[in-house]
Amino acid sequence: MARSKVSLQDLAGRLGVSVKTVSGALSGDASIRMAEETRKRIRTLADELGYRPNLVARGMRQGVMPIIGIVADGLITQPFATEIMRAFDNSVRTDGLSVVVTSTGSGRSVETSVGELQRFMPRAIAYATMYHQVVDLPPAARDAIALMINCRGTDEAIPALVPAERDAAEAITHRLIEAGRRRIAFFNLPGLLAGTLRAEGFRAAHQEAGVAMVQDWIRPATRGTYSNQARSLVLEHVADLFAGPDRPDAILCGNDRVALEVYGALRRHNLSIPDDVAVASFDNQVEIAARLDPPLTTMALPHRAMGRRAAEILAGHGAPARAIEEIPFRLVERASV
Structure with missing residues (x-):
């Protein structure tokens, strides 16, 4: 018997049971009562003969497809x-x-x-x-x-x-604080819901830890709404924040692409990561985060x-x-x- 031609009627005829019984055994329909031994015999023969259900026909009967x-x-x-x-x-x-x-x-x-x-x-x-x-x-x-x-x-x-988003920002900010960082800047993603929620978590972590936060150090990573094409403000922010004696000892970045820019900007100012400035981020874009020197601590998106x-x-x-x-x-x- 050709494998592709095996039908419910074929299985029922070989086993001496009704088509309804065969259908119930193969579909797992608990409303069709039968002995467990009968259910096993039907499934075993179906496997041996290569039975394949007609999904289109079943979908038409049930009103939905798999x-x-x-x-x-x-x-x-x-x-x-x-x-x-x-x-x-x-x-x-x-x-x-x-x-x-x-x-x-x-x-x-x-x-x-x-x-x-x-x-x-x-x-x-x-x-x-x-x-x-x-x-x-x-x-x-x-x-x-x-x-x-x-x-x-x-x-x-x-x-x-x-x-x-908010919990992730709290967690990574707490990690920086636990590492002894008390002056944390945040280069956030402007115009995005993720940025708004992460800023809330950043503030909440400072409050929970009793660490003073500098409001002016929450800055947009780009001009206008964040995108890969938007004009970056990272170089300007790093130059400004490290121009005087009151400097950050950590920078939280809105994503790994922003962190990549931060690495370059800090090195222009002869600052070492993490000795002078710790850097952390969001996304875990592995081709960036794992290849930076030093590799980047980041929050992996839960996709x-x-x-x-x-x-x-x-x-x-x-x-x-x-x-x-x-x-x-x-x-x-x-x-x-």
């Missing part, structure tokens, strides 16, 4: 955020699910992307962004989206997984953990999603502190 849809707002083109997709895809595959991704932008709206995914009859649809932000989803798409990843809605009506948790939620495992679920960063200790 698919999770992702609407990606630029996500799949960003080096960091692709970690979300890799972890998500690897996790859902263990449940026999597949992932279909469609992107917004270039004239394609969220509503259009959701409509494209709905043609596949997915079990669920998620919306993901390339960086942490607040997203005002159009009303037509809200009812279709079950989870937001790396972003949150304006009204928090849809469950969301986001990086724990893989977000992908795994999203898969868990949408596949129906574990605890249900909360309105806003913050996923913790991971401290990566290297030699710059």
